[in-house]
Amino acid sequence: MAPPETPQPTTLRHAFGNVLSVFVLLLIGVFAFSIRLFSVIKYESVIHEFDPYFNYRVTQYLTKSGVYDFWNWFDDRTWYPLGRVIGGTVYPGLTLTAGTLWRILNSLNIPLSVETVCVFTAPIFSAFASWATYLLTKEVKGAGAGLTAAALLAMVPSYISRSVAGSYDNEAVAIFALILTFYLYIKTLNTGSLFYATLNAMAYFYMVCSWGGYTFIINLIPMHVLLCIVTGRYSPRLYIAYAPLVVLGTLLAALVPVVGFNAVMTSEHFASFLVFIIIHVVALVYYIKGILTPQMFKVAVTLVVSVGLIVCGAVLAVLIALVASSPTKGWSGRSLSLLDPTYASKYIPIIASVSEHQPPTWPSYFMDINVLAFLVPAGIIACFLPLSDASSFAVLYIVTSVYFSGVMVRLMLVLAPAACIMSGIALSEAFDVFTRSIKFQLLGSTENLQVNNAGESTNVAQNDVVKTEKNEDSQKERSSRKSKKKEKESTERVPLVSRIEQKLLVLPLETSLIAVFLLVLLGAFYVVHCVWAAAEAYSAPSIVLTSRSHDGLHVFDDFREAYSWLSHNTEVDDKVASWWDYGYQTTAMANRTVIVDNNTWNNTHIATVGTAMSSPEKAAWDIFNSLDVKYVLVVFGGLVGYPSDDINKFLWMVRIGGGVFPHIKEPDYLRDGQYRIDSQATPTMLNCLMYKLSYYRFVETDGKGFDRVRHTEIGKKYFKLTHFEEVFTTHHWMVRIYKLKSPRNRIRGKTKKSKSKASSTTSSKRSGTRKKNPWH
Amino acid sequence: MGRSTTTTTTKDAQALFHSLRTAYVATPTNLKIIDLYIVFAIVTALIQGVYMALVGSFPFNSFLSGVLSCVGTAVLAVCLRIQVNKENKEFKDLPPERAFADFVLCNLVLHLVIMNFLG
Numbered sequence: 001m002a003p004p005e006t007p008q009p010t011t012l013r014h015a016f017g018n019v020l021s022v023f024v025l026l027l028i029g030v031f032a033f034s035i036r037l038f039s040v041i042k043y044e045s046v047i048h049e050f051d052p053y054f055n056y057r058v059t060q061y062l063t064k065s066g067v068y069d070f071w072n073w074f075d076d077r078t079w080y081p082l083g084r085v086i087g088g089t090v091y092p093g094l095t096l097t098a099g100t101l102w103r104i105l106n107s108l109n110i111p112l113s114v115e116t117v118c119v120f121t122a123p124i125f126s127a128f129a130s131w132a133t134y135l136l137t138k139e140v141k142g143a144g145a146g147l148t149a150a151a152l153l154a155m156v157p158s159y160i161s162r163s164v165a166g167s168y169d170n171e172a173v174a175i176f177a178l179i180l181t182f183y184l185y186i187k188t189l190n191t192g193s194l195f196y197a198t199l200n201a202m203a204y205f206y207m208v209c210s211w212g213g214y215t216f217i218i219n220l221i222p223m224h225v226l227l228c229i230v231t232g233r234y235s236p237r238l239y240i241a242y243a244p245l246v247v248l249g250t251l252l253a254a255l256v257p258v259v260g261f262n263a264v265m266t267s268e269h270f271a272s273f274l275v276f277i278i279i280h281v282v283a284l285v286y287y288i289k290g291i292l293t294p295q296m297f298k299v300a301v302t303l304v305v306s307v308g309l310i311v312c313g314a315v316l317a318v319l320i321a322l323v324a325s326s327p328t329k330g331w332s333g334r335s336l337s338l339l340d341p342t343y344a345s346k347y348i349p350i351i352a353s354v355s356e357h358q359p360p361t362w363p364s365y366f367m368d369i370n371v372l373a374f375l376v377p378a379g380i381i382a383c384f385l386p387l388s389d390a391s392s393f394a395v396l397y398i399v400t401s402v403y404f405s406g407v408m409v410r411l412m413l414v415l416a417p418a419a420c421i422m423s424g425i426a427l428s429e430a431f432d433v434f435t436r437s438i439k440f441q442l443l444g445s446t447e448n449l450q451v452n453n454a455g456e457s458t459n460v461a462q463n464d465v466v467k468t469e470k471n472e473d474s475q476k477e478r479s480s481r482k483s484k485k486k487e488k489e490s491t492e493r494v495p496l497v498s499r500i501e502q503k504l505l506v507l508p509l510e511t512s513l514i515a516v517f518l519l520v521l522l523g524a525f526y527v528v529h530c531v532w533a534a535a536e537a538y539s540a541p542s543i544v545l546t547s548r549s550h551d552g553l554h555v556f557d558d559f560r561e562a563y564s565w566l567s568h569n570t571e572v573d574d575k576v577a578s579w580w581d582y583g584y585q586t587t588a589m590a591n592r593t594v595i596v597d598n599n600t601w602n603n604t605h606i607a608t609v610g611t612a613m614s615s616p617e618k619a620a621w622d623i624f625n626s627l628d629v630k631y632v633l634v635v636f637g638g639l640v641g642y643p644s645d646d647i648n649k650f651l652w653m654v655r656i657g658g659g660v661f662p663h664i665k666e667p668d669y670l671r672d673g674q675y676r677i678d679s680q681a682t683p684t685m686l687n688c689l690m691y692k693l694s695y696y697r698f699v700e701t702d703g704k705g706f707d708r709v710r711h712t713e714i715g716k717k718y719f720k721l722t723h724f725e726e727v728f729t730t731h732h733w734m735v736r737i738y739k740l741k742s743p744r745n746r747i748r749g750k751t752k753k754s755k756s757k758a759s760s761t762t763s764s765k766r767s768g769t770r771k772k773n774p775w776h
Numbered sequence: 777m778g779r780s781t782t783t784t785t786t787k788d789a790q791a792l793f794h795s796l797r798t799a800y801v802a803t804p805t806n807l808k809i810i811d812l813y814i815v816f817a818i819v820t821a822l823i824q825g826v827y828m829a830l831v832g833s834f835p836f837n838s839f840l841s842g843v844l845s846c847v848g849t850a851v852l853a854v855c856l857r858i859q860v861n862k863e864n865k866e867f868k869d870l871p872p873e874r875a876f877a878d879f880v881l882c883n884l885v886l887h888l889v890i891m892n893f894l895g
Contacts, residue, residue, distance in 0.1 A: 194878035236858040247848040251889045291799040
């Protein structure tokens with residue numbers, strides 16, 4: 001207890017704390033990586049879903065042909081006959097990252113395949129993301145909150161859903177880039193160092209490379225700057241954090257081909273320029289205020305305000321005129337649907353048709369962020385005690401991301417880091433308060449009873465108790481360090497009066513013990529839920545399906561079966577038509593040219609395919625033939641009960657097709673506003689190509705034609721195809737491939753008359769074809 | 777009445793300019809050099825802006841890189857000025873050498889990017 005001895009243990013304890021937090025961070029990284037491996041263990045090391053297949057294909061091209069060829073790549077295998085310039089229309093961050101990773105590994109003589117690297121890119125970057133969260137939260141509220149937030153982010157289900165092994169999509173690296181950019185912004189704001197400002201611009205560049213969500217950053221940071229200015233928190237550090245970021249960031253963003261001059265031309269970026277001007281005015285005002293006497297400053301203000309207002313008004317008028325002159329007010333459709341949630345459903349069915357663009361339901365919040373939803377408000381309160389520049393940024397971040405997540409399900413992903421940071425702060429603060437009061441209470445009671453030496457020995461024991469109590473919660477070292485400090489104070493025999501004062505701040509022993517226990521329980525629930533979500537809900541690769549029934553596990557590998565059939569049994573240059581969902585997979589796995597794919601850049605082209613699918617056979621054949629299509633691929637889930645098949649997506653095909661070709665009308669396919677495929681269905685529905693291709697020969701499976709997705713018997717059971725020929729149906733009937741029949745050489749009778757007859761009355765057509773059709 | 781207000785405003789303006797000048801004369805020379813540099817950059821940017829208004833912004837990449845390089849230089853110089861200004865208490869523990877090194881690094885990045893837009 002001698003005074004000179006005390007500094008040594010503190011530094012030692014400090015060093016120990018640092019080593020411990022590094023170790024904990026390492027464990028968090030390993031945990032973040034390993035929790036995402038369920039998909040590999042349960043299924044196999046395979047690329048998931050739709051978009052990842054495209055990214056995988058691009059990465060393959062990149063590793064094979066090099067960066068320069070990649071930039072100039074014109075892909076003639078998609079959007080036939082238009083093609084697509086890949087280099088200029090893709091966010092290259094993910095592919096470049098994985099390509100570099102693969103190159104480095106190969107140069108180290110670690111011969112991994114490109115696919116393996118792609119599969120494991122997302123888990124690796126989620127570990128990085130949790131470390132970036134640690135850094136960000138540390139800047140906001142200290143190391144303890146940082147560790148907690150990192151642990152929470154490592155397993156938040158919303159992020160897991162986008163970053164399991166094999167989910168090789170932009171978001172996998174973009175979330176890391178997002179958090180890193182925010183961290184570097186806050187770091188620059190706290191230190192005022194130009195070095196961090198440069199790094200911040202680089203991180204922003206990486207984010208722009210990776211994901212279209214970068215507009216969130218370039219709008220959120222100006223909002224925060226504006227908030228700081230309005231609340232009178234302007235400081236030179238704010239200027240250094242913001243102004244270089246705008247200039248450098250805009251230039252760097254314009255370097256990315258897919259963004260290009262949009263970085264200075266579209267409204268998404270105008271907010272940052274406006275705030276850039278504002279911050280200069282404010283900086284000038286603060287500077288002049290600094291060098292003038294208050295009295296003279298008042299004079300200056302009256303002079304400048306009158307002139308400045310006029311200039312500002314003029315500039316604003318020009319800006320508004322510029323923006324208003326463009327039809328969409330300079331906003332892209334996706335951004336507009338963010339600001340006005342009803343916009344997409346009104347004007348752009350193709351955006352509305354994607355399920356991840358729908359607004360989320362309440363259960364999905366609970367599913368995706370679980371208990372964090374309850375901890376966030378506490379975190380917001382903690383951010384206000386006391387409010388700093390950094391914590392005000394965190395509050396702004398959570399508020400805006402809550403709004404955006406309410407508009408689109410997929411933006412739940414942006415909310416997840418914010419929720420983790422807030423919950424980390426909340427948990428850490430709560431533990432801080434409770435453990436401090438436990439220490440104080442225990443200490444107080446033991447000291448009253450025992451002599452000094454004995455009291456110290458029990459202190460050690462209490463330390464152990466507290467540590468084991470929360471050994472899964474990572475912020476222990478900070479709180480215990482704090483409480484140790486308190487301990488020391490009290491063992492140094494503080495006067496009784498001050499101890500009573502401190503006592504007022506602490507909670508009763510039992511209460512705090514129970515509260516700590518409950519918090520640990522809450523954390524345990526969260527962990528259990530996250531592991532469950534990672535293992536059960538989000539690991540399915542969606543190209544290999546499994547179902548568990550009473551007679552064991554069934555594996556449906558129909559998609560790969562169909563694609564490999566295509567690649568083995570068709571010519572290299574054959575064109576395959578399908579709904580756009582399967583475009584990426586067809587080009588990547590079957591290596592065949594497709595008409596439309598998941599990029600959806602050309603609405604008319606998609607509408608053409610939609611029209612073909614919803615037209616009668618003959619008209620559809622004409623459309624497909626005009627597009628050089630050889631094969632048509634439909635996905636059918638009626639036999640095994642796979643709900644996201646083409647029949648369920650069919651109304652969107654009708655809507656998108658009808659948006660461009662008005663002769664396709666949605667009410668024709670609905671009976672009394674209801675979408676049905678049973679005997680009550682409309683004749684247009686029962687005669688459209690999609691129905692026929694899906695249900696052709698379906699009745700042969702069980703004799704009744706019972707659809708297990710729609711839970712009805714189909715309306716039209718026995719029919720034949722005149723212009724299409726079934727060439728392949730997979731084992732579980734999930735993918736059916738048809739070939740377009742070549743036109744007949746000679747048509748008996750009057751050509752024109754029979755054609756019009758065939759399209760107008762289907763019954764006569766059927767009976768007619770039964771006789772005339774040479775293939776049957 | 778109107779006349780008297782204009783005279784007071786001109787008087788005020790004169791007094792303001794006077795006090796501004798006296799306040800500015802007191803600033804150290806190295807800050808004045810930086811100020812000169814900033815003014816030069818801004819003037820260059822303005823000239824380019826006027827040129828754009830007269831001739832048009834056809835090679836947009838050239839215009840963009842030209843203007844943003846000037847604006848960027850000015851912004852970075854302002855940052856440097858803020859950091860080396862001894863009156864700013866916040867940057868007391870930041871040595872001017874470090875500030876200058878950061879400034880050079882940031883400029884390097886800026887102009888490496890600018891070079892990509894040339895031509």
